[in-house]
Amino acid sequence: MTTPAPRPSLRDTLRTGAGLNRDPGAALLDLYDRYGPVVDLGWGSNRHTLLLSPEANELILATDPANFTWRESFWLLVPVNGETALVVSDGDDHARRRRIVQPAFHRRRINTYASVMTEEADRELSTWRPGSTVDAYAAFRQVIRRIVVRCLFGDRFATNDAIVAPLETALGYVNRSPVRRFDHDLPGTAYRRAIRARAAVDELVFAEVEARRRGADETDDVLAWLVAAEDDGAGPTSDALTDQEVRDQVVSLIAAGYDTTSSAMGWSLYRLARHPQHAGAIREEVASAGGADSLDADDLAALPFTGAFVQEVLRHHSPAVMSGRHNVAPFEIHGCTVPAGTSILYSPWLTQHLPDQFRDPFEFRPGRWIPDHPDADAPHPYAHVPFGGGSRRCLGFAFATMELVLMTALAASRHELSWPSSTPPRPGGAVSMAPVGGLPLAVGPLDPVG
Ligand code: HEM
DSSP states (O other): OOOOOOOOHHHHHHHHHHHHOOHHOOOOHHHHHHHEEEEEOGGGGGGGGEOOOOOHHIIHHHIIGGGEEEEEHHGGGGGHHHTTTTGGOHHHHHHHHHHHGGGSSSHHHTTTTTHHHHHHHHHTTTTTOOOEEEEEEHHHHHHHHHHHHHHHHHHHHHHHHHHHHHHHHHHHHTTSSEEEEEEEOOOOOHHHHHHHHHHHHHHHHHHHHHHHTTTTOOOSSSHHHHOOOOOOOOSSOBBOOOOOHHHHHHHHHHHHHHHHHHOOOOOOHHHHOOOOOHHHHHHHHHHHHTTTGGOOGGGGGGHHHHHHOOOHHHTTTBBBEEEEEEEOOEEEEEEEETTTTOEEEEEEEHHTTTTTSSSSTOOOOOGGSSTTOTOOOOOOOOOOOOOGGGGGOOOTHHHHHHHHHHHHHHHHHHHHOOSSSSSSOOOOOOBBOOEOOEEEEEEEEEOOOO
């Protein structure tokens, strides 16, 4: 016998739809409180089954990932990210591409990017003057864009408007909410601008790939790796990536890493401003690790509190609110049957705010992540999934974590920041939750450490 998932009434569904646009976290919690961990929402092509529990996360991400495919859920990314991007690949194609791309993000290689990260963060922070107010979110978006473009494409491209401007246009389009999209190539439409921007990016990327294949540039960046790498043969094929595949991976890696990291860094800066005691602890930790001027990948192990602070930012302000899959075969969960071919949504944000997993989940407590600390929590292994999990865990998780820790350490060490309002910024955004309307922070004089 099959037991369908509960379906909210028409009124509740409309209310949830509006809530998801306004404040997705609150709407999800409300849904969970009223219907439990499995809810069937919407109609027609907009009908989804929401799975809202750590157990569901584990099933989707780790226990039976082959039953949960990506392409149908992420097809909106295809016009810009490309047909062969990892995020829209499944099965053997995905496995082969991931095997080839993943070594570019191995710890040893990404450690070499630390100096780009600290250099770009410090370049921005050195322009902030005590007594001024800065839009810290907008400022660090630029920093993060320069870091991701430099590390993936090489230095020449980071300041090259010929690639940066069209990339912004194209990525801006795929990050729109689906209701603001109209994927028809007609004059004056945002879609046409995005497609033209994509063509401009492609021309430059293909020229660069060709130059790299000729050996005209010896830069050691992700593009160099993608052009040279071959599958290790452990899978069914042992080909190198085609030019189209290289292009799709580079553009989609930038897309996957830009908004998500910017959103997390915005919240990290907000939390530094809201909790001067945490900012002070980070500053002292950096000073003990040798000081901000020489901060490098080797210092990360000496920054456990900064690491815990970033983990808490990723928990409380999870950039990924929900992500999607389609299931190949039916399955049972929490006493409900989910038929084959269902559009499924799971939510890192929701499980990271469940009170039975995290005490006082709306309190910002870095101590949760420090073993033996009085605030330490012991959540289910799949309750905290800001980077997803299993064989399709975020490819850039180590890159992004290192970047966030280094940038947070530098921001705390260079300035005293404060939030000049009694209400927190409102989170919003179609792809990742960022502070709506920017993040105006007051920059104050820094007390010397010690
Ligand atoms: C704080 C920053 C980031 C967050 C919160 C984040 C989050 C995520 C999440 C939740 C997923 C899995 C989605 C799912 O299960 O449906 C994912 C996948 C992915 N992320 Fe990230 N990400 C971040 C930064 C990055 C960066 C910097 C890169 C690359 C430079 C990147 C590349 C990818 C790729 C390629 C995938 C797909 C992996 C696959 O299909 O095998 N991400 N990310």
